[in-house]
Amino acid sequence: MNERPITVGLLGCGVVGSGVVQLLTEHAEAIATRVGAPVRLGPVAVRDPQRARDVDLEQLTDDPFAVIADPEVDVVVEVIGGIEPARTLVHRAIDSGRSVVTANKELIANHGPELKALAGEKGARLEYEAAVAGGIPIIKPLRESLAGDRIRRVLGILNGTTNFILTRMAEEQMSFQDALAEAQGLGYAEADPSADVDGHDAASKAAILASLAFDAEVLAEHVHREGIRAVTSTDIDHAARMGYAVKLLGIAEEVDGSINARVHPALVPRTHPLASVRESFNAVFTEGDASGELMFYGRGAGSLPTASAMLGDIVTAARALRAGERPNGQTVTTKPIRPFEEVDVQSYVLLDVADAPGVLAEVASTFGAHGVSIKSVWQEGRADHAQLLLITHRAREAALQATLTDLRGLGSVRDIASVMRVEGEEL
Numbered sequence: 247m248n249e250r251p252i253t254v255g256l257l258g259c260g261v262v263g264s265g266v267v268q269l270l271t272e273h274a275e276a277i278a279t280r281v282g283a284p285v286r287l288g289p290v291a292v293r294d295p296q297r298a299r300d301v302d303l304e305q306l307t308d309d310p311f312a313v314i315a316d317p318e319v320d321v322v323v324e325v326i327g328g329i330e331p332a333r334t335l336v337h338r339a340i341d342s343g344r345s346v347v348t349a350n351k352e353l354i355a356n357h358g359p360e361l362k363a364l365a366g367e368k369g370a371r372l373e374y375e376a377a378v379a380g381g382i383p384i385i386k387p388l389r390e391s392l393a394g395d396r397i398r399r400v401l402g403i404l405n406g407t408t409n410f411i412l413t414r415m416a417e418e419q420m421s422f423q424d425a426l427a428e429a430q431g432l433g434y435a436e437a438d439p440s441a442d443v444d445g446h447d448a449a450s451k452a453a454i455l456a457s458l459a460f461d462a463e464v465l466a467e468h469v470h471r472e473g474i475r476a477v478t479s480t481d482i483d484h485a486a487r488m489g490y491a492v493k494l495l496g497i498a499e500e501v502d503g504s505i506n507a508r509v510h511p512a513l514v515p516r517t518h519p520l521a522s523v524r525e526s527f528n529a530v531f532t533e534g535d536a537s538g539e540l541m542f543y544g545r546g547a548g549s550l551p552t553a554s555a556m557l558g559d560i561v562t563a564a565r566a567l568r569a570g571e572r573p574n575g576q577t578v579t580t581k582p583i584r585p586f587e588e589v590d591v592q593s594y595v596l597l598d599v600a601d602a603p604g605v606l607a608e609v610a611s612t613f614g615a616h617g618v619s620i621k622s623v624w625q626e627g628r629a630d631h632a633q634l635l636l637i638t639h640r641a642r643e644a645a646l647q648a649t650l651t652d653l654r655g656l657g658s659v660r661d662i663a664s665v666m667r668v669e670g671e672e673l
């Protein structure tokens with residue numbers, strides 16, 4: 247093969263970056279065959295070029311701007327993370343006609359539209375398979391394999407740390423804090439665990455999935471977000487007894503021409519494929535008119551799984567360069583985003599009540615007064631320690647909130663112990 251090699255410039259060499267270096271080296275021969283030209287590692291920007299590393303790097307610099315300005319570099323791989331300087335670097339790289347491969351969900355979920363538009367204008371590729379569900383192929387399936395179908399809904403377990411915590415709480419009765427500490431020890435959690443447990447990380451990923459599934463501009467700020475801090479072992483136990491698992495879901499739906507995207511804990515029926523996704527695994531479940539139900543499952547994080555997704559993107563960009571393809575920007579439609587209050591959802595409500603005559607009737611009529619229909623009710627305990635567990639049919643979120651306000655005013659309701667959504671139930 248005497249084709250001109252394609253040169254990769256790497257920005258950042260942490261967990262994912264070192265995986266990219268490893269795979270570029272170990273799989274060099276197969277990649278060259280698949281691209282039709284060798285793909286070599288060029289300059290690498292790191293924080294501290296003097297630091298000892300596991301991987302062998304020849305062209306080290308502490309200046310990421312030098313990497314994107316290097317005339318040898320064809321494809322820029324961004325694995326620094328965060329918004330700045332990543333945004334400026336990616337912007338400049340695309341502006342100079344280079345293709346960019348990034349794992350940065352925050353960047354794509356906040357600035358994807360401007361970067362995609364620029365890439366379309368410059369005939370460069372912007373690839374981000376690693377940004378959602380790490381090593382699981384989901385970006386290309388949505389953008390390419392499913393391009394002929396109409397996707398109605400995407401449900402995903404998009405954050406490994408929170409799935410790990412919920413699994414440990416459910417299966418080993420571990421406390422939230424102990425489970426979080428274990429996830430941090432295993433390296434799943436983001437440096438600031440708030441990104442995981444408060445749902446920011448999943449919200450970025452949900453915005454990216456919604457944008458692709460519905461050809462729209464959905465940003466992180468459009469995603470309704472609730473994390474898992476309020477989920478208790480009691481909720482998980484009750485859910486289990488009623489036949490559900492508790493999962494942090496990222497959800498994107500198109501209903502009547504408007505889109506809603508949200509991240510919140512949800513009760514998922516044990517029979518639903520997502521309920522069986524345990525530990526730090528991720529999964530994305532899609533519902534399409536023609537394809538029906540599909541599930542993509544695997545490692546959402548980790549050095550090599552994430553790097554594997556990036557290598558696939560590098561091959562895509564390298565092949566396009568070889569073929570002289572100039573990808574045109576995709577047309578994006580503007581679709582309204584539906585506020586969460588206007589979304590129809592099924593809910594689980596746990597109430598601390600007095601076990602006295604007429605209490606159930608009073609509670610039920612409060613739901614009824616707001617048009618929220620109850621699907622099932624359980625009572626646990628008695629006298630002063632009675633709890634009512636209710637699962638509603640789908641109802642407008644605003645109607646549920648109005649119901650909760652009225653329930654708080656009832657003398658017989660001591661406390662609204664928790665409220666969660668129910669997803670994936672047969673309607």
Ligand SMILES: NC(=O)c1ccc[n+]([C@@H]2O[C@H](COP(=O)([O-])OP(=O)(O)OC[C@H]3O[C@@H](n4cnc5c(N)ncnc54)[C@H](O)[C@@H]3O)[C@@H](O)[C@H]2O)c1
Nearest residue numbers: 258259260261262291292293325326327349350547548552
């Ligand atoms: N770790 C994962 O499993 C995973 C999975 C999917 C996506 N991602 C995404 O991949 C990206 C990288 O994550 P990571 O886990 O490898 O993080 P990391 O912290 O291990 O690596 C980032 C590296 O960038 C370096 N860096 C920071 N600023 C720099 C600068 N100005 N110039 C050069 N280097 C600089 C840091 O020193 C660090 O080594 C993030 O966007 C993250 O969200 C990570």
Ligand SMILES: N[C@@H](CCO)C(=O)O
Nearest residue numbers: 405406407434436547
């Ligand atoms: N902290 C993230 C890493 C991948 O984005 C997770 O737990 O899934």
Ligand code: NA
Nearest residue numbers: 375378380382
């Ligand atoms: Na992916």
